[in-house]
Amino acid sequence: MRSDSHPDFGTGYGDGKQMSSLSIVHKNREESETDIVPRKTYFVGLKELYIEPGYNIRPIDPAHVEYLRDLMMDGEELPPLAVKVTDKGLKIVDGHHRYLAALAANEAGHEIARLECKDAKGTEADLTALQITSTQNKALSPIDRANGYLRMYNQGKTEAEIAKKVKRSVEDVRHHLQLLECGDELIGMVQAGEVAATTAVSMTREFGTKAGAVATEKLAEARASGKKKLTKAAAIPQFNAGKARRLVELMAAFDFTDDGYTAPDDVYLEAMGILAEYREKHGKSELAGSGESA
Known part of the structure; x- marks a missing residue:
C-alpha cells in the first residue's frame, strides 16, 4: 500500500522497481513527486587549493591532521571543503585540516589527487561565522572563539548580529570579547587550560591590571597543593x-x-x-x- 506522505519512487518509471540512485529520482522528479534539490560540489586538484596564513581562526593541530589522514587512507568519506575563488586560486575557508591531511596522505604514499569542494558564499563575516559554527571542525578553544567574534566585530557586526550568525547568546559573545581584554598572561593560562575563561574574566574585573600577577601567584599555590588548575574559588577569595x-x-x-x-x-x-x-x-x-x- 502506498503511503500518502511518501513518494512512490517506482511508479511511472522502472515498473515499480527500486531506484538506483538519488540522481535518477531527481531526474524523474515530476513523475515521482519527490522533493529533492541537488547542491553542487566539485572535485578539485590539490594544487589548485591554498591556505591563506592567519585566515583560519583555528590553529592547526598536527594530531588532528594525522587523525584525518588515517581516515582518508582507510577510505572514509569526509565532508567537502568550503572554498572561495580568488586570483591566487581556491582559498580554503573551511577544511584546513582536511587539506593538510590529504597532503600528508600523499607523502605517506597514499595518492589523493582531488578533494571534494563547494562554494563558500556570503560576506567575510558570513565566512568567519562558517568557520566558527562548522560541526565538521575540531572544537574551538575559548580564545579561538573569542578571536573569531573579534574578527566579525571588526568587520562591522554588532554583538547582537554576531550572536545571531553563530547561534549563541549575546552574553556569550560579550563574555568572549571581554576574555581578550584579560592580558597576555591570563590569556596564555586560559589557552593552556590552567584557568577557565569565566575565571579569567572574573579575575580581571576583580583585580584589574594586576589580574595576571595574582593568577600566577594563585596558580603556584594551587599546584603546591597538588592541583593542576586554578579555580574561581581559589582565585577570588569569597568573603564569609x-x-x-x-x-x-x-x-x-x-x-x-x-x-x-x-x-x-x-x-x-x-x-x-x-x-x-x-x-x-x-x-x-x-x-x-x-x-x-x-
Missing part, C-alpha cells in the same frame, strides 16, 4: 556570608548624624575587625570617596 550579615547587624547599632557617628565600644571594635579582614583579602573598595572622614 555570615560575617557580611553580622557587619550589617553591627552597623544598624551605629547612630549616624551630620557630625559623624557613635557606637558602643564593643560594637565598634567588632565592626572594624570585620572591615579589616575584608580589606586584607580584597583591598580597599574603589567606592571609598576622597572626602574627609568623620
Whole structure:
C-alpha cells in the first residue's frame, strides 16, 4: 500500500522497481513527486587549493591532521571543503585540516589527487561565522572563539548580529570579547587550560591590571597543593556570608548624624575587625570617596 506522505519512487518509471540512485529520482522528479534539490560540489586538484596564513581562526593541530589522514587512507568519506575563488586560486575557508591531511596522505604514499569542494558564499563575516559554527571542525578553544567574534566585530557586526550568525547568546559573545581584554598572561593560562575563561574574566574585573600577577601567584599555590588548575574559588577569595550579615547587624547599632557617628565600644571594635579582614583579602573598595572622614 502506498503511503500518502511518501513518494512512490517506482511508479511511472522502472515498473515499480527500486531506484538506483538519488540522481535518477531527481531526474524523474515530476513523475515521482519527490522533493529533492541537488547542491553542487566539485572535485578539485590539490594544487589548485591554498591556505591563506592567519585566515583560519583555528590553529592547526598536527594530531588532528594525522587523525584525518588515517581516515582518508582507510577510505572514509569526509565532508567537502568550503572554498572561495580568488586570483591566487581556491582559498580554503573551511577544511584546513582536511587539506593538510590529504597532503600528508600523499607523502605517506597514499595518492589523493582531488578533494571534494563547494562554494563558500556570503560576506567575510558570513565566512568567519562558517568557520566558527562548522560541526565538521575540531572544537574551538575559548580564545579561538573569542578571536573569531573579534574578527566579525571588526568587520562591522554588532554583538547582537554576531550572536545571531553563530547561534549563541549575546552574553556569550560579550563574555568572549571581554576574555581578550584579560592580558597576555591570563590569556596564555586560559589557552593552556590552567584557568577557565569565566575565571579569567572574573579575575580581571576583580583585580584589574594586576589580574595576571595574582593568577600566577594563585596558580603556584594551587599546584603546591597538588592541583593542576586554578579555580574561581581559589582565585577570588569569597568573603564569609555570615560575617557580611553580622557587619550589617553591627552597623544598624551605629547612630549616624551630620557630625559623624557613635557606637558602643564593643560594637565598634567588632565592626572594624570585620572591615579589616575584608580589606586584607580584597583591598580597599574603589567606592571609598576622597572626602574627609568623620
